[in-house]
Amino acid sequence: MKPQLILIAGPYRGGTDGDPVRIAENLRRLERAALGVYERGHMPMVGEWVSLPLARTAGSERIGDDISERFLYPAARRLIERCDAVLRIPGESRGADGDVELARKLGVPVYHRLDELPDVTFAVSAVHDSRSVPR
Template identity: 35%
Template structure:
């Protein structure tokens, strides 16, 4: 594509404290042939790279959580869940993203695949971001991660179930653009929908199980496994039993997620806590679970 018909008439440095903030005055030729004078402030922080690390067999992803001041001043908690990322700083995108991923997550990165590049905020920021994906295994962990303290980083490493991460996008818990883009790429290209095994901790569990079966999944009502149901008056007593977790944990580990609906139920809530610790997605409604339609 031919460069835009632009005549830069003035350039003013506004700040070079962190990166470069400049004010440009320019004439832009409109589609009707006329010229229009405009001004824009442009923030130049260099180009960057980001990567989504995933484990295909376990269906998990590695993300990080860190404080981001711009989100804090725009009505957000400030703590953003993201893919590992960093500025290139004169390195190649592939070289930089390997270093950043190891620095931030503590995992050594093997083969990486570049999937695309994109301008993330072209109205005001020059940055072009290079997007990568790469597989990881538990044995690839060589450190704690967390970033560099001298650069103000205090990063928490999160290993999440892939479906759980997608649910966090839908619920608004993950709101970072680059992370959403890579998770959706993974969903479309590498992690197609499949038949899920769902532990049902819900009122009207049999009804829910039947609907899950119709949607192409394998429902496992909690009462089939001798676990508490929302209709069981003795649910709290069962939870307090020392053998509860010993029975429930191995069963949950063989599931892809947990469906929790209905009212107050100590047993179901205990299963939710256990599923969260395992990184399993927690579904709160049947319609949140995508149908499985085998080809």
């Protein structure tokens, strides 16, 4: 199978009570999962990688303000329509649960563990095996 574009769905604000330190830790958890997806040969996507810069550019001053709300969930929804699969990582999150629900409605596969991801076969022209990420 060729590499898939896989959206990582999990808590961003969920379980944080708006605490910026806890929100940042949630983002790091999403990004650690993204690294695991990449190391398995796929291309990861985290919705906040798209929505946060868009919200900032539109004038958002903090997570949860009206401007950021225009981007956080809608960006993830648009991405799901473009992704080949969703990886739902653990943790309470209404947004991530909504992402999973939408993915299932669209027939997009939903995985819950990295070892569920399909194996990747790279094209002959692939110069570098992306699974050998330096540590």
